[in-house]
Each structure stands twice: as C-alpha cells, then as structure tokens.
Amino acid sequence: MPNSERLLVLLRHGQSDWNLKNLFTGWRDPDLSPTGVEEATEAGRRLKAQGLTFDVAYTSALTRAQHTLALTLAALDQTGLPEHRDQALNERHYGDLCGLNKDDARKKWGEEQVHLWRRSYDVPPPGGESLKDTVARALPYYCQHILPDVLRGKRVLVAAHGNSLRALVMVLDRLTPETIPSMELATGVPLVYRLNADSTVASKDVLTA
C-alpha cells in the first residue's frame, strides 16, 4: 500500500570550496569543502534521528549536490537509492559573476546592486539568470518529475542548491517577489515538507542543529 505521508525533503548542499572562498559559483563545479563533507553527513544523521528514509532522490548535474546526496544517503544507510540527476536543479547561472569574489563585487558595483543580483526575484546578474529565470526551469521539472513521485507516495529527497531550492521554496511557501529576498537557505540543513493531496504544504520542519 503506498504510504500517505507525501514526504518531500529539500537539502542545500554542504559548504563548497567556493562558498568557503566567497566566490560566485553558479554552474561552475567545485566540490565540497571539508566542512561541507561534515555538513552533508550531519544532514543524514539528522534525518535518521527523525526516523526518515527515502524511496527516490533527485539532484543536479553539479558535483557539490551529488556529493552531498551520496554522503547524506550513506549516513542514512541508503546508499544505492534510485537517483535522478538533472541540470534543471542546478544553481542559478551567475553569468559574468562566476568566479568573482563577492566582496570584490560589492566594492566594484556597490552593496545594493550586488544584493539585487543575489536575492531579488527578477534582476538577472550580467549574462546570468534571475531567480525568476531559475523558477522558470526548476518549477516545470518539479511539476513533471518530483511532485508526481511525492503524490504517488514515494518519499523524496532533493539535494540541490541555494537558489534552485529558493525557487521551489518560493512556490511551496507561497512567497512573493517582495518576500523572497529575505529568504536564505543554510548549507546542509534539511527542510522536511509534508504535502497535502492537492500538492499544497501540510507541514514544514527545518532540521537545524
């Protein structure tokens, strides 16, 4: 009998080498830092402490999310879980900012402009994607692949990125272009959603330390 929990867990990858160096990353592909490795394992421990297990996982085409997923599943004793990888779940493309230091960017373009590029809904960084653009490619993937699995009773874990997950959280939590800028996702902190049959959110738990 399919379970009726309609469980969806969203997990931002652990700290990457470029998070540590404070560089815009986007679709560049650094791996996890040692702290990130620990955060990913700790995420698995927290999920396990809640008694949660999964039937299927989704992740991006980028190493830091895939590595996070592997470490989290290992901590859950669920290595080998069916896994779908797709660039629809990749980080927002940061365009010309990729590889630049975020503090250097603030000095060059000003605090306010850099904040708009990083957190506004519809101001794209030069040559890159706004959050609105990210929603436009992550949401169809969610609706066509992830949500149907959740609604048919599969317990789903998604390991992805700060902004591709902000795109999904914006929809799940019904945030607006006015409220989304203040929404930050910490690395390695699982967001545990349970959905109603109509795909709205029944409950949300943030598994912080």
Ligand SMILES: O=C(O)[C@@H](CO)OP(=O)(O)O
């Ligand atoms: O550099 C990036 O790709 C992202 C996530 O690390 O940065 P920001 O938090 O500035 O959107």
